Structure formats: C-alpha cells, structure tokens
Amino acid sequence: MTRTQRTTLEQGEPRLEDAAARFLHGFVALLPLWIGAIPVGIAYAVAARAAGLGPVQTQLMSLTVFSAAAQVSAVSLLAGGTGWPLLVGTAIALNAQALLLGLATARQTRPALPARLPAAWFLTDGAYAVTAAGRRFTLAGLLGAGVSMYLAWNGGTALGLAAGHAIPSSRRLGIDFVAPLTFLAVLVPLVRTRAAVCAAVVAGVAALLLVRLTPGGVAVLGAGLAGSVAGACWLRRDARDRVGSGAGAKAEPGGSA
Template sequence: MTSAGSGLTVLQTCVLSLLAFTGASQFALVGALAGGGSPFTAAVGAVFLSMRNAFYGIRLSQLLALPRAVRPLAAHMVIDETTAVSLAQHGRRAARIGFVVTGVSLYLLWNLSTFLGALGAEAIGDTATWGLDAAGPAVFLALLAPMVRTTTQRAVAAVAVLLGLGLLPVLPSGVPVLAAALAVPVVLYVEGHKRVEGRRTQRAQQASDDSAQGEDR
C-alpha cells in the first residue's frame, strides 16, 4: 500500500519487492518518491541503507562457505533475519539450513504480502484519502527505533533529523535524506575530539598529581 500511495503500479511494486529484498531500503525508496524526489536520489538513499547487508555477507560467506555457483542467489537472501538465524546456529550445516529456511520463507511471504497490499491499495483508490501515505514513514521509524540504543546512535539520529528537516526547504526532494547521512562522520568526529581532549586532561591531571606528590616528599 505504501508504494501504491507513492504512485507505483502493482507491477512496479511487485518487481521492486522481488529485486530489492530489504524492507528498510524499499520503504526509503518509495518514501522519497512519494515526497517528489527523483528516482536517482531515491535509489541512492535505498542503496545507502542496504550497505549493511554487504558486511553481513562477509561474515556469512565465512560461516556458510557456500559453493560459488549458488553465492549470487544466496546474496539476495542476506538480510537482518537470515543473518541473525544463521549466526545463532551451532555448526555449518545448521547455519546453512537456518539461512535457507529463513530466507526462502520470508522471501515468499514478503512478496505475497506485497502483491496483496498493492492490489488492496489499487482497490481502495487514492491512499492519501485514507491517510495511508503516512504508512511509509511510520513503518520506517518503527524499523529504525529498536536499532537506536547507544548514546552515539541517539546522537546520530538527532543530528540526522536536524539536517534532514533543516535542508528540506532549500534542497530538492530526496536530497535532504542523503545529506542526513553526514550525521555519522559529524558525530564520530565530535566524539573522537572529546575522547582526545579527555585523555589530554587526564594526563595533565596525572602529571599534576605526580608533581604534587614529589614536592610532598
């Protein structure tokens, strides 16, 4: 329904779900399109979000050690859930079974629900009339919220929101989302600077204490 509210047809929605088997990236893409962004900026934002799957793939390639012939197909199944299930198993055989069963079942159910949702959206007409145009951002926030746990992650999320909202009036649709990715290096730089300053202060305090102890002696 979310993609239908963004102007995609049932066929386009189903093809997107078949080829881009990663929920967060799909929601980001259709959300950017719904906001009037260009297909290019929407696709770049979706790619940024799916880059974590590449790191999953590096770990799983060592764990599963699949034959080269099936690796391209297996790569399509590398998502959060298949990674979590595979890593939780004991032994390579169990990890492979967990990966395949989880990947295939989720892929089939995801695409079936996509098809039914797109048909339902087409049947009810303009999804904005029902408020379903807000479903994309709402689902994306629901997916993101459980991942924001540490202080650093909260800081990145806060800076990203400020960048996205601040640049929204001056940049084309879809571009503020990409610019929000700058929150990561900004926060990491600030935290790194604080750690360096903290170590310097600690060393200076230690030197002062040592000097005071030497004078007492």
C-alpha cells in the first residue's frame, strides 16, 4: 500500500478490498505460530480423550473455548475429577490478560460495537502480538491473525483426534518455545524509551514473583498492570523534573504499539 493511498483511507471510509488485504496480512503474519499451535492442539486432543472426553466434546471445546491454556488445564483437572466451578474459574484465571489486550486493541482501533463481537471471539495473545508487530494495528489484521490461529488450533485438535497416538510428543522438541520468541520479536522494537524499559523490568520482575503464587493469566494480568503503572509513573516523574529544571515539559513518547 502506498503512502497516498493510506492518507486517503484515513480520511474517508475504509474500503472493503483494503480491509481484505489487511485481514490476509494478519492471517499470513500468524503462520509462524502454527508450528507451535498445531502440536499443542494435537497434545490437547490426546489428553482430552485420555481424560474421558468424547471426540465431539473434545472438538467442541476447541471450537468454543479456543484457549490452549484453559483447555489443557481443564482436561488435566477433569482427569482428577474436579467440579465445574473450578474449571470455569481456572479458565478465567488463565485468560485474565485478555482484558488488557482487548482494552489496548479497542483504544488503538476504536472499532464500532458490531465489529468488537467477532474481534473479541478471536482475541488471543499470539494474534495480538503479530498484529502489534505489523506496521499498522488494524482490527481487520487482528481478525485475520485470530482466524488463522483458530484454524490452526482446531486443525491441530482434529489431527490429534484422528491420529494423536501416532505423532511424537512436541514437548520433547520444545516447539512451545516459538510462542515466547514471537512475543519477544514484538516486544523488542517497542522498548525504545526509558519509561518503556521501566515498564518491562517491573512487569518482568512482577511476573516472576506472581507465577509462583497465582495461575498464569492472573500473574500476567497483575504483572501487566504493575508494569503499565510503573511506566506511567516514570513519565510523570520525568515531566516533573523537566518542569523543575526550567526545560520544556514535553512528555517522552511511550512504548505504545
């Protein structure tokens, strides 16, 4: 897309073919994460069958819950005979960071209400990360990445149902390491200012402490909040110092996507 095209788009109504191009761009951008999602989908399906779920139930969970962390933990809890309140609670706790991702997405794209419903359905860490890594953060791009992950996750589940026992364990190969590397690829270009470094350091230390105490999503949510507040405090202190020394109190640009 050329610069002039983008300018006219920002002024006028977004065109359909442009949204389609962004959707496709998001879809393709998420493809590297397929090599992580498909093996985990297979492993989930195998574990679900072993825990006593039928094939329809196993696939239905991937189609509706669409969260690797929640599903894998639910299956291991089911195998231990846990009741439904704890299963639902764990699903919430493991996805608590989705609140922040949704908030950040809506603030950046300002979507109309009907557009938020499907966008929220497909919102995952991976889709958010690859969209944030792109040149522009758009809702169409996020949807494309989300649908891409949805296909990989459900395809992996179906593969696991069909031939799970015949496929070697992905945990031994360490394929799951692709996910944090993807997050890192997005993170590094965002950390450009001291305030952003402060936010990252505080979030990292907080996450390290919190993962020992709480389920994954709650730890990430808590650490995300702590880091964001720390970054804002740094900005405010910086601005105050500059006013005090007589220089212009121009706020340091933050590390937003």
